[in-house]
Amino acid sequence: MLSYKESTFNKLISVAVLIIIATVISIMTADAGTKAKKERVRMKMYYSKNDAGERVISIGLTAGSGRKMHGLKNAPVLLETVFNDSTTLLATVETDSSGLVDLYLAQDYKLPVNEDGVAIIMAAYEGDDTYRSASRKLEIVDLELDFNFEIEDSVKYLKVSAGKIDGEGNKLPVEGLEIDIGIQRLYSVLPIGSVETEKDGTGILEVQDDLPGDAKGMLTFVANIEDHDEFGTVTKTATEKWGIPVSYEVKPLPRQLYTDEAPLWMIALVVVTLAGAWYHFFLSVSKLIKLRKAGQERL
Amino acid sequence: MENSGVSISINDFVHNLEKPSKKWYLGVGVLTVIALFGMYALLRQFMEGQIITGMRDNVVWGIYTANFVFFMGLSYAGALISSISQLLRIKWTKPIVRIAELLTVSTLIVGAPFILFCLGRLDRIHYLLLYGRIQSPITWDVIAISTDLVFCIAFLYFTHIRDFAKLRDYPGLNVSNWRKKMYRYLALGYKGTKEQKKYLHQAHDIMAAIIIPTAIIAYSLLSLLFSMSLRPGWHSTIFSPYFVVTAGYSGVALLIVIMWIYRKNRKLETYITNLHFKYMSFALIMLTLIYGYFTFSEYLTDWYNQTETYHQLLHKLYDMNQFGWLSLFHFVFAFVVPIIVIGFPWFRSINMVTIVSLLIVIALWVKRYLIVVPTLETPYIPIQDIRPEYVHYSISWVEWALSISGIAVIVLIFTIASKWAPIIPVSEVADAHNLEKPKLLFKVRNDSTIKSQEDVVV
Structure with missing residues (x-):
């Protein structure tokens, strides 16, 4: 029969072995878990x-x-x-x-x-x-887009033609392709319509004649096909003098909190406040100069 | 008055000004090393850019701005105490005004550059002067703080002139020759004649009068840096007075701590008495209540009429996984503990008041952090980059290094300044019982000249 001390020792050994086994199992399980949780x-x-x-x-x-x-x-x-x-x-x-x-x-x-x-x-x-x-x-x-600008009876027609390049480098017209047309503005493209190409690979869009252009009346047209299954995304631009000339002269901004030049009242306020403060500072310093002179006279 | 009966002499302080001890050199050495480490961190930031700080696209201000606001606040309180003491001829404050003035100048010198550390291109700092817009609160701040700094340094010097003259005339002063020359030069030939006293008083009064509005304007403008924007938690009409009160609160608290340190370290119980702690405690408890009132008003209006973004901000402030613990720390040590310890006589002692003051200082630094960071983490336009470091701010070692070195520089300024001149303004304390009456802004008619009730009304 085991003595009390031996019994306690054996119990401790058993517990320690169990802890080690549990730790090893948990580490292995954790490792396996990590492997199983591979992200898609x-x-x-x-x-x-x-x-x-x-x-x-x-x-x-x-x-x-x-x-x-x-x-x-x-x-x-x-x-x-x-x-x-x-x-x-x-x-x-x-x-x-x-x-x-x-x-x-x-x-x-x-x-x-x-x-x-x-x-x-x-x-x-x-x-x-x-x-x-x-x-x-x-x-x-590979797809190529081309522009053609035509005017008939004072009506402006924008013709966009689409051709795909075959293995020998020949350009073949693409039928039924939808192309978005827009005008390049400062930050984005302004959509003005879309065309669907005919048998000859050409789509026609009537362009209104009151579109504001730059100072010379130039407009930059953008033709775009977005994420097409066969051609991907293709963009083409061309510039034509079809807009109304607009002068973008910048008028001088008024004196405001949000402009470059401050309002006069604000400048006056700052100047008066600072002048008042610094006047008193120099007045104070002048007293010290007098103090020093008084000391020198005494000597 | 307790101090008016105390005889004070420069003799009591000369031994502290003469040859420094090894312990003093060791202290200065350690502080210098910490300050130089901060310079190294700044150099690294200058060379590598702000990527080595915790600041990013959204949280563009962090611990630097919190430090800037905190140190500026401390400076404001010091300036206010010394200026009011001078103008109103308050006798009991005389022994502590120099500590207040040194607190003003040291925290201004250290605090002002912290806002510059937030700049992405520190090498273009001169552009602020060349192309700065007068409409911008940042330009107002640069002008106001630089003006305030010049005025406060001048005021500090004015209060030293008579003590410099005493040191110049002290026989057998055991300091180096260059220091003696400096005392002679800085004393401006002051001999204490009636005429010189008059000029010095006038200069002192003028500076004191101009420093009070300058400090208030400077600190109000500082608050406008925040409140002029539309961000939640910043856009508030009471931010200027709130900032001014917070500044006074933190400044008075730190002043108590410094008073305690000098009193213990230099054995100045004769000059910095129990009465000073008593009066300063009263000031502190009053400021606690006023600060509590402002804080309550600020959060109540935000909470009551909250929009989606305000709601997000308040949630962040009270969520224990975000800023909740900091908010709780601020609430407990800026309101609850001061009221209990100072408000009830059982806990009120010099040591307890000092400990509470130190905790208030820390809590008010935390408050500045809570003003800056949670708001920047809650923009009106949603954050589009999901990287955690772009959304959540964390303080980098560079920011910690610069902050700790800032504190080291303040301690260094105090250490060196109190080795140059007595920390107690000897001349002012000696003359405390001879103070002139405060100057009035209007003339009061002598009672004997009043003939009838109509005269009084008129």
Whole structure:
């Protein structure tokens, strides 16, 4: 039979062993839990071509579940083009703090395309211990937009033509394409209508003749296709003297609290207050000068 | 009056002004190192930009602005006490006016630069003078604070002239020759003639009279930096008087603490008496009540008629996971504890009043922090960047370093200044019983000349 002390010792050893086992199990479970809670990653990919002909591939990575999605920052994304079952590396890019990254294609770089002019771009994120992998595929055809300004019977017609480039570089008219038309203003584009292209790839919009332009009457027209399944986002601009010349001379602003020059009453108030204060300061200093002189006279 | 019967002599203070002890040098050395560390932090901020502080796009002001408002407030209280004492010829305040004046100048010197540390481009500070708009409250503040600083330094010097003359004439003063020359130069040839006394009194009175409105204007303008904006918690019509009262409250509290330190450290019980603590305690309890009244009015109007943004702000202030603990700390130590300790005679003692005063000073610093940060974290236009550091402000080591070095500089100024001249204004205390009557702004007709009731009415 065990003595009291031995019994207590054995109990303590048993408890210690149980604690160690529980700790190991909890650590393992926690590790397993972490692995099981790998977050899902969503990838979005856009293609856009601006007025200067710059082509941009934009990637957005978000992670999380349900409504609690957040931008996946500093994530490496592999971008490749696919042509005839072979892939060519475009670039490896890294997302910013919001999970976004843009790849600007060089002006002289030609994406490999098939005979229909379709370029295939693949983006892939491999994932890591915390996040799952994600990938996206984009098929893009190069589209060119052109403007033509015509006046018939004093009516102004804006003709916009759309043509897609095939594998041999030929421009083929696109039918049934909806193009938004607007005028560039200081901060944004003012929409004035939209056109749908005909068989010859051209859409016509009648432009009203009372649109205010710059000092010379120039208007900058903007044609835009937004996130099209085949062409992505394409923008084209052109300038024409179709507006009413408006002189934007800035009139001098009055003296107010919100303008550069202060109201006169305020200047007067500040000057009088400061003059009063500093007058008394110098009056006080003059007394000290007299005090010093009085001391010198006494000597 | 308790002090009027006390004979005071420069002899009692000379030993403190002569050769400093090793302990003094050690203290100055430690304070200098802390101050230099603050300079290093400022240099890092200057070189690397405000990214190394906790300030970001939304919370563009933080602990620096809280310090600025806090130190300016302390300076205002010191200026008010010394100026009113001079103008009204109050005898009992004479032994503590120099401490009040030093408090004014040191906190002004340290506090004013703190607003500059908030500037993103400190190298363009001169643009404020070159292109500053007179309509901007910041321009008003720069003008008012710089004027106030010059006036307060001048006032501090005026109160030293007679003591400098005493030190100049003290036989066998064991200080370096350059210090003796400085005493001679700064005494302005004062010999105590009737004519010189008259000029000195006039200069003193004029400066005292002009410092009171200057300090009030400067601190009111400081409040306009906040209340001129439409932000919740700032846009208030009572902010100017509220700031002035808060300034007086914190200043009186700190003055009590400094009085206690000098009284213990320099054994000045003869000059800084129980009566001084008693009167200052009365001032403190009055200010507690006035401050409480203003705070109640401020929060009541915000709470009663709250919009969505005001609601968010008040929720932040009382949520224990956000600013609730700081709000509670402020409430307990700025209202409850002072009323209990000073209001009831059982707790009232010099040590207890000093401890409460120190807690009030800390609580009022917390209040300044609560004015600045929660409001900036609650803008009218929603914060679009969800990064936590853009939404919530946290104090960085650079800001702590500069704040602590600011306190070190104030202590350093006190340490050096009280080694240069007696911390008790010897000449003023000695003449306290000979004080002229305060000057009146209007003439009162002698009773003997009043012939009828009509004369009185007229």
